[in-house]
């Protein structure tokens with residue numbers, strides 16, 4: 336590892352689009368022509384009337400909220416045509432994604448209705464309702480994504496599949512990432528990728544941690560899913576995949592020059608590569624990682640394998656990268672947590688020095704002994720809001736308490752709103768990994784089942800990569816913390832440029848030993 340690389344954490348958050356008013360030098364307007372005066376008089380009546388009509392319409396449609404005799408949870412309809420979409424978007428794309436939901440909760444309660452994505456939606460910050468929705472997946476609710484997204488990630492993938500097809504794919508994904516596979520295959524491979532990434536830094540290099548985490552997560556995914564280790568192949572896949580992810584999060588305009596179009600092309604190239612690996616695996620020319628195991632198992636067609644892998648790449652990449660980045664970001668502000676984490680990992684490292692003075696790879700037992708690391712990961716997932724909300728649709732009219740959620744409505748369990756709720760997690764806005772050591776928080780902490788803490792979702796769509804993600808993040812923290820010293824010279828630079836970017840940068844310098 337280089338002795339003095341400097342890490343710079345960088346998160347770029349797209350904030351409210353800025354409307355720029357361009358003050359051009361106009362000619363002075365001609366003095367009032369009769370036609371201009373008439374237009375002004377007409378508009379001076381029309382505008383106030385329109386304002387009153389919109390106001391009355393908004394107040395009539397809010398709170399009571401009846402649709403065809405069914406009582407929806409309380410809420411407003413937002414503005415004509417756009418509904419609440421603008422406030423929703425501004426909020427979820429900002430550094431405080433829960434703002435819109437928290438405002439609505441204060442007005443209407445924890446389960447409320449609004450209009451987003453051009454449809455009626457029931458949004459929930461209520462842990463019990465969220466659990467009800469997640470655990471009735473396939474029965475009362477189904478996952479719901481726009482067609483453009485489905486075209487991009489593939490119709491045969493586990494994320495978009497429904498019913499029996501979904502159950503089959505979910506089962507395959509869960510089996511592929513079971514604990515025994517993590518132990519026997521992933522544990523060593525992950526550490527090799529970590530070494531490869533960290534040893535590539537030069538002395539005195541300033542590194543954007545955001546880029547490192549993204550690259551590391553892609554390397555891990557490509558290595559584990561496709562069995563690819565050669566640096567050039569990984570680099571090529573990383574580029575394709577980066578374009579693919581950007582397209583998933585952009586406007587679905589399939590014209591050259593637009594991110595969605597580039598992503599569609601990247602998808603074709605990724606599929607071509609996956610199919611090449613399938614052929615090579617059949618000929619015994621390569622290991623093929625998870626692809627190899629799917630080929631061996633033989634229950635999926637080649638097209639289905641390609642979609643399946645793209646789904647896993649999509650679901651596992653950005654989530655893992657962001658958790659690694661946020662963990663370091665939160666630690667940079669918490670010297671006590673860094674010291675405790677360092678002590679845990681120094682202990683493990685000192686026991687691992689072999690007779691030749693070299694350091695062996697971490698074993699499964701050592702991974703399992705990283706209890707404070709697990710606290711840091713849980714707290715990062717709670718506070719960092721990696722998976723902010725889930726998208727569901729009511730398959731039929733659903734009765735819940737006094738309400739009826741009409742068939743076809745969007746249903747949005749807003750996980751982050753529960754994670755940031757003061758009544759559920761005391762001191763909710765503070766990074767406090769020690770909270771998870773509290774005996775009364777042990778039930779709450781059970782991320783497979785707890786209604787209060789569900790960073791990996793729940794029910795039939797519970798993240799099948801959760802254990803793998805936790806292993807990757809723990810090993811990342813291990814290699815990072817034993818290699819670099821945190822220099823608590825915290826340098827926060829917030830730039831809100833007209834170009835809608837907000838940057839938070841902080842420096843942490845390397846360990847001297």
Ligand code: HEM
Pocket residue numbers: 478493494495505508646647648650651652654655658716721722725726789790791792793795796797798799800801803804805
């Ligand atoms: C910290 C990292 C991660 C977080 C926070 C996370 C979170 C989630 C959440 C909340 C869901 C539920 C989505 C829903 O209900 O609609 C989910 C689903 C999923 N995750 Fe993860 N995930 C992470 C890492 C991974 C990794 C590493 C993989 C695989 C390599 C993965 C694969 C999947 C798949 C395939 C699904 C879809 C499951 C289904 O629909 O049946 N995730 N993840």
